[in-house]
Amino acid sequence: MHNTVFIFLLVTAALIFILFVYAGIVSLYEKEKRAGSRFFSLALLLPLLYLLIVFISFPYQQVIAVILLFLTYGSGLVMLIPTGKNKQFRDPVPTTQIDERDTMFSRNELIPGTDAFKAYYHRKPEHKKPDDNFREKAGLLQPGTxxxxxxxxxxxxxxxxxxxxxxxxxxxxxxSKKTAVSAEEISHYIKSWAKKLGAIDCGITELKEYHLYSVGGRQERRDKTIVNTHKYAIAITVEMSKEMLSTAPAAPVVMESGQQYLASGVIALQMATFIRNLGYEARAHIDGNYEVVCPLVARDAGLGELGRMGLLMTPRLGPRVRISVVTTNLPLVTDEPLNDYSVTDFCTICKKCADACPSQAISFAPQEEINGVKRWQINQEACFTLWCTLGTDCGRCISVCPYAHPDNLLHNIVRTGIRNSSLFRKLALWMDDYFYGRKPAPAPLPDWVNVPPVSDN
Ligand code: SF4
Ligand code: SF4
Structure with a gap:
């Protein structure tokens, strides 16, 4: 065999070995046993193919060796060449606002027999039956779930x-004393400070009417028209722990939700107070007290796209984030939306969340037009009813999503391929199913949670 081909085969075998061993070590570190054992097995098996060609003589050996090398490097290049990416894409704008009273948390606050309860179901009789259904269950964070x-x-x-x-x-x-600011510098400062305070990302958009709920639905905001004249909205994302989420739908998920709603909310509160100290209006939008629909604001602020499960899909953590928002009149420089078509394309073929959803709340169908926008919408009644049975906010869809893997080199290479190439999207989905499972079983509770320090008498 020609020396150059010989060396190429050996180098390729070594590279494949190193790559798969690295992926195996990362997987074990991430407590992904199935992925780890498969990466290690392939680290041994795949290089064997190249070594056999090097060390066993057979007819047409050189031709077969060249074809194998061509296929190896050629397929790698094909996967990295941008294809299907430049499809003209601009997320359309919803034509109507969402009424917060129609959200499940608002409906869950209605107390049977009260005027608010009667008024709501008089106006929305079609919601009465599904809501009676979740009211029969023990409820979120309740004993008996x-x-x-x-x-x-x-x-x-x-x-x-x-x-x-x-x-x-x-x-x-x-x-009352306004501090003069440069929009560019204060925008940079705000984004940097948000990250210093613990945010994963922070973006700015103009506040649009469709970002705002039309009418409030929680506590003292119920039945009040939402009026917010601020010009800008700052969206903030914080990370949810992969370890806690991988136990979904078990109790650590709702612990994590609570912790990260609080963490994102505290950053928003500090940010709003800071802006008011500078002499400009600002309102924080935190869990239970939102005037805005956070995923829409965050998408327009360039922090991600909306996926099949209706959540914000961020470039580095997928849906594994919580969002808070600050609206303000402080002069700011806005960010561009990502307009990343690859998320919609990947969600179209993936459907892993729909497969894993225990309440069949996530659609398997293509996007449909809702309020003038092509998108996916989950069955919020089915989802919330399950939450009231589990006692947690479930999170199975987030935990199985291929975008939700940790933010490290291994997964970021895959994320780059997904963004770049429609061919790679298909391969990435196949690999995710192969290494992690189509419906991965929930991980065991972390040891420190598993041994409960208290029990019911
Ligand atoms: S699991 Fe798949 S289909 Fe569902 S949101 Fe994630 S990428 Fe999209
Ligand atoms: S949280 Fe659970 S029930 Fe709700 S959509 Fe996700 S997987 Fe389905």
């Missing part, structure tokens, strides 16, 4: 009660 865990539920409640204690702090007095 299938995932009840006294310590974990008490921990989650501790986060939600802290958020509740902060809910009136979203607004406050504005310093």
């Amino acid at each position: 299938s995932q009840y865990h006294p310590a974990a539920f008490a921990s989650a409640n501790a986060s939600f009660e802290t958020i509740e204690a902060l809910r009136d702090k979203v607004n406050g007095p504005v310093n």
